[in-house]
Amino acid sequence: MIVNKLKDLRENKMKQAERSEDWTQEGLALRLGVTRQTIISMEKGTYNPSLVLAFKIAHEFGVAIEDIFEYRDDTNES
Amino acid sequence: MIVNKLKDLRENKMKQAERSEDWTQEGLALRLGVTRQTIISMEKGTYNPSLVLAFKIAHEFGVAIEDIFEYRDDTNES
DNA sequence: TTTAAATGTAAAGTTTACTATACGTTAAGT
DNA sequence: ACTTAACGTATAGTAAACTTTACATTTAAA
Numbered sequence: 001m002i003v004n005k006l007k008d009l010r011e012n013k014m015k016q017a018e019r020s021e022d023w024t025q026e027g028l029a030l031r032l033g034v035t036r037q038t039i040i041s042m043e044k045g046t047y048n049p050s051l052v053l054a055f056k057i058a059h060e061f062g063v064a065i066e067d068i069f070e071y072r073d074d075t076n077e078s
Numbered sequence: 079m080i081v082n083k084l085k086d087l088r089e090n091k092m093k094q095a096e097r098s099e100d101w102t103q104e105g106l107a108l109r110l111g112v113t114r115q116t117i118i119s120m121e122k123g124t125y126n127p128s129l130v131l132a133f134k135i136a137h138e139f140g141v142a143i144e145d146i147f148e149y150r151d152d153t154n155e156s
Numbered sequence: 157t158t159t160a161a162a163t164g165t166a167a168a169g170t171t172t173a174c175t176a177t178a179c180g181t182t183a184a185g186t
Numbered sequence: 187a188c189t190t191a192a193c194g195t196a197t198a199g200t201a202a203a204c205t206t207t208a209c210a211t212t213t214a215a216a
Contacts, residue, residue: 002130024162035205040164047203050172051132052080055149065143071133102192113175118194125173128202 004069007043009061032056082147085121087139110134 013023021027025039032039034053041047048069049057058065091101099105103117110117112131119125126147127135136143 002133021161025164026162036163037165037206038204041204044164048129050203051126051129051143051147052149053203054129054132055080055147059149065129069129069133071130071137099191104192114193115176116174119174122194128173131173 001072001074002048002069003072004042004045004048006039006057006068009068010043013061028060031060079150079152080126080147081150082120082123082126084117084135084146087146088121091139106138109138 010023010025010028014020017023022031025036025043029036029039032053033056038049038053042049054065054069058068061068088101088103088106092098095101100109103114103121107114107117110131111134116127116131120127132143132147136146139146
């Protein structure tokens with residue numbers, strides 16, 4: 001499974017960024033070329049982004065994919 | 079778009095690895111939990127892996143996602 | 157306390173990743 | 187030349203990512 005820090009990162013941007021409206025779900029969605037629904041579902045963990053979208057997100061936040069998304073092997077979960 | 083070094087990396091493993099059969103398309107597919115078709119299509123660039131699969135691939139090769147997959151913005155291509 | 161921006165929820169439809177199956181081609185060993 | 191492992195191609199089907207639309211809830215400011 002994949003866990004992500006999307007919501008936390010975005011909310012931090014909302015607080016700290018000069019142009020906070022750039023970091024609303026809608027603002028981010030626009031720049032990423034996806035819908036707000038897609039942002040919501042990713043933040044909730046309903047589904048994982050495609051690799052392309054993961055790259056775009058990492059680029060928007062100025063970090064590496066691994067800084068936002070973490071893979072956890074759960075093949076043998078109790 | 080995304081370009082990847084999958085085929086090169088795998089072929090290098092075929093030559094250099096002790097157990098070369100681990101790095102055939104089929105051997106790799108088995109360990110990744112996908113079909114050989116999936117490997118073929120990724121190596122051809124027919125489609126991109128999901129983020130989960132990209133993580134698994136990076137793990138198998140012992141590198142970061144960014145070492146295998148590269149994102150290239152092609153929104154304004156001539 | 158109303159207004160509006162931001163967030164949340166739900167459900168049906170489209171696109172793309174991935175499977176399953178089957179058969180053809182290449183390369184290397186014997 | 188024959189065999190066989192590895193690779194390639196094609197195509198129909200399933201699953202998951204993503205869109206579209208519509209409406210409901212929260213939050214903060216006027």
